[in-house]
Amino acid sequence: MATVTAEQVEGRVVETLASFGPDADQISRGSTFEELDIDSLDLVELAQVVEDDYGVVLKGEDMKELKTVGDAIDLIVSRAE
Amino acid sequence: MKRRVVITGLGAVTPLGVGADVLYERWAAGECGILDGAGACTDFEPSELLSVKEVRRLDRFSQLALVAAAEAIIDAGWDGGLPLDPLRIGCIIATGIGGVQTIELQHDVLRDRGPERMSPLGIPSQMPNAAAAAVSMKYGLKGQAFSVASACSSGAHAIGCALRMIQYGDADAVVVGGAEATLTPFGFGSFNAMQALSPTGISRPFDARRDGFVMGEGAGMLVLEEASAAAERGARVLGEVSGYGSTSDAYHLTAPEPSGEAATRAIELAMNDAGIGADQVDYINAHGTSTQLNDAAETAAIKRALGEERARRIPISSMKSATGHLLGAAGAAEAVATVRTLQARIIPPTLGYGVPDPECDLDYVPGEARPLVLSNGRPPTAISNSFAFGGHNVALVFTGPRS
Numbered sequence: 001m002a003t004v005t006a007e008q009v010e011g012r013v014v015e016t017l018a019s020f021g022p023d024a025d026q027i028s029r030g031s032t033f034e035e036l037d038i039d040s041l042d043l044v045e046l047a048q049v050v051e052d053d054y055g056v057v058l059k060g061e062d063m064k065e066l067k068t069v070g071d072a073i074d075l076i077v078s079r080a081e
Numbered sequence: 082m083k084r085r086v087v088i089t090g091l092g093a094v095t096p097l098g099v100g101a102d103v104l105y106e107r108w109a110a111g112e113c114g115i116l117d118g119a120g121a122c123t124d125f126e127p128s129e130l131l132s133v134k135e136v137r138r139l140d141r142f143s144q145l146a147l148v149a150a151a152e153a154i155i156d157a158g159w160d161g162g163l164p165l166d167p168l169r170i171g172c173i174i175a176t177g178i179g180g181v182q183t184i185e186l187q188h189d190v191l192r193d194r195g196p197e198r199m200s201p202l203g204i205p206s207q208m209p210n211a212a213a214a215a216v217s218m219k220y221g222l223k224g225q226a227f228s229v230a231s232a233c234s235s236g237a238h239a240i241g242c243a244l245r246m247i248q249y250g251d252a253d254a255v256v257v258g259g260a261e262a263t264l265t266p267f268g269f270g271s272f273n274a275m276q277a278l279s280p281t282g283i284s285r286p287f288d289a290r291r292d293g294f295v296m297g298e299g300a301g302m303l304v305l306e307e308a309s310a311a312a313e314r315g316a317r318v319l320g321e322v323s324g325y326g327s328t329s330d331a332y333h334l335t336a337p338e339p340s341g342e343a344a345t346r347a348i349e350l351a352m353n354d355a356g357i358g359a360d361q362v363d364y365i366n367a368h369g370t371s372t373q374l375n376d377a378a379e380t381a382a383i384k385r386a387l388g389e390e391r392a393r394r395i396p397i398s399s400m401k402s403a404t405g406h407l408l409g410a411a412g413a414a415e416a417v418a419t420v421r422t423l424q425a426r427i428i429p430p431t432l433g434y435g436v437p438d439p440e441c442d443l444d445y446v447p448g449e450a451r452p453l454v455l456s457n458g459r460p461p462t463a464i465s466n467s468f469a470f471g472g473h474n475v476a477l478v479f480t481g482p483r484s
Binding site for chain 1: 198
């Protein structure tokens, strides 16, 4: 599989999260899921998108540790390598 | 002594438009919201009325409920904050079927892409209590919140349940109603297979030419408050829920028991509960589905409950002639229209009624709206009937403002 860049992942994650409710320009690497009103159900959907796009399987225990958008991007990028 | 329960807010989304006033005014003006054999809420644009998150997380039936509830809550003057302890405010939102659109979509995903691709929102969107949960969360209502389901009498059962909840003292206010959104392949396919839907696509209750119901969608919501608490906060009172009666036919899955015996009893129970006699009933908002069996059985029940003589003098009309049948939302949306009727004292007509049926021989308010006539200065009073597949019968009594 071709290497995925952090920028690509960030773009996809922001786009996906924005489709769940928050404005895209409100979302940055430092945003916490709590302040974006992104909950565990949203993160399951994000994981499904990530698996479809990057073949990265994220389980419940992986997601539990995630606090910020940056945490999610870093995890996806590290798993995709 | 029973605690009294007043109505302080109304809301509706129906095929006649978004709002309780548009529902009542268009129906009273003789306008029909049925198009191509269905009563769709074509003016309802979820993305304009709800947040992105709400649209994504809620099945259409809950979206309809949330918008109608917002209207009722604003109408009650609650938009600046809840007037009572949130733990004393309940929320009951009925649905006959629940989130069938969600089930259909997720079943497609299950079949085409496998179970691991199903949305985590599948169950929480389709569950029948999803609308009550959404309204409770949005407004912070912390009393009892749940759904009730009894097919086409669901909305009326919800109101009866809310009435008792307040009367018994388990709540001081309840946001209550019904919602339904089944204009889907499953909905049309199933009802068509039963031969319940009108092949001509015309809803003309009580007319000899009636040939089935027209399926609609929508929501009706009411804010009910214990009367003294409402008076204390200076609430504007729109009317009162004064009686509730409910029985079951124990007869057939879909057909009403033809003599209307249990339905009669439901009407009698509601009148007894309200402490009124047949001479105090000024209007009947009929279930009137436009099916052969319902309209004949309902007519028989009205005659038995009120006495033939009196029944002939009471104007009876069916909102389903203007909106189609809102199924689990019907009893609630029709309650909204009934309260408005008692406020305005103008009775909307049964649209499309033209050819009398010997089995339906009462005054169905054909043609156009007419004034509600009162005899002796007492407040105007109406019965609203709801009957359902499963043989469930509900009658509610509403009382309007004295002047």
